[in-house]
Amino acid sequence: MLTIRLLGDLAVLRAGVPLPLPPSKKTRALLAYLVAAARPQRRERLCNLLWDVPDDPRGALRWSLSKLRALVDEPDGGPARTLADRETVAFVSEGAACDLHALRDLVGTRASAAALAGAPTDSLRAMADTVGGMFLEGLDLPAQPDFQAWCLAEREDVRRQHATLLGVLSARLAPDAPEEALPYARQLVELDTFDPGARAVLVRLLARLNRREEAGQHCETGLRTLQEAGIPAGELSRAARELRTANGPIPPQVHATPAPEAKRTDLPAS
Numbered sequence: 001m002l003t004i005r006l007l008g009d010l011a012v013l014r015a016g017v018p019l020p021l022p023p024s025k026k027t028r029a030l031l032a033y034l035v036a037a038a039r040p041q042r043r044e045r046l047c048n049l050l051w052d053v054p055d056d057p058r059g060a061l062r063w064s065l066s067k068l069r070a071l072v073d074e075p076d077g078g079p080a081r082t083l084a085d086r087e088t089v090a091f092v093s094e095g096a097a098c099d100l101h102a103l104r105d106l107v108g109t110r111a112s113a114a115a116l117a118g119a120p121t122d123s124l125r126a127m128a129d130t131v132g133g134m135f136l137e138g139l140d141l142p143a144q145p146d147f148q149a150w151c152l153a154e155r156e157d158v159r160r161q162h163a164t165l166l167g168v169l170s171a172r173l174a175p176d177a178p179e180e181a182l183p184y185a186r187q188l189v190e191l192d193t194f195d196p197g198a199r200a201v202l203v204r205l206l207a208r209l210n211r212r213e214e215a216g217q218h219c220e221t222g223l224r225t226l227q228e229a230g231i232p233a234g235e236l237s238r239a240a241r242e243l244r245t246a247n248g249p250i251p252p253q254v255h256a257t258p259a260p261e262a263k264r265t266d267l268p269a270s
Helices: 025-037 043-050 057-072 099-107 121-130 145-173 178-191 196-208 212-229 235-245
Strands: 002-005 011-014 082-084 088-091 096-098
Touching: 025 043, 025 057, 025 088, 025 145, 043 057, 043 088, 043 145, 057 082, 057 088, 096 099, 099 121, 099 145, 121 145, 145 178, 145 196, 178 196, 196 212, 196 235, 212 235
Parallel strands: 002 096
Antiparallel strands: 002 011, 082 088
């Protein structure tokens, strides 16, 4: 089975064995774009996306496609995965696995926590453990602005979807398995630094596990970060008051709501 990983470093595996990727970043970017798009793309669009006119983009596209066929087409006369005609190019995903599509199939394109209400906890956990990082980590083409803009938009979508997944999973595990919920809550804070609800989940989990000093440190860091960013502390302020006043472990009150519109520091300035 062919597996393509787009979350984290780009990887292509056959029967679980990693395959060597083409050395050309543009060829790797072409593969990622075709797999992520999951529908035929016009040759003209691909040429404009990845190549400049002086580079003979149509010739460069043909060359890259030849490298991709050698990489992803099924061996021993199996079906071709890169289909091309005079007008369009497509990646055939039937029988292949892709972590990006698995995440979006589970969470939904709108990244709504309600979409995960009926999902089994084991499915949420498996998906959270599958996400290896941000979309196409390290694969940037700053000289190709159309590709770069697409890549940044995909990364933000994946960030929101991943945050929704981690928030729901942390909330579900916290009441009965706070120790198991803790790593996911930590990931959520790393992913959504400016979400007060995410930080409150982590503070309450640490308090329930009698790790109050660490909980206090997260309170202090989170409140300072939000104040500097001009974001209301909301749920984190309530968690901080609970931490100061409670004598025993803080009861589970996990209501993480990912905040995709929160101020980001990793997005390019306009």
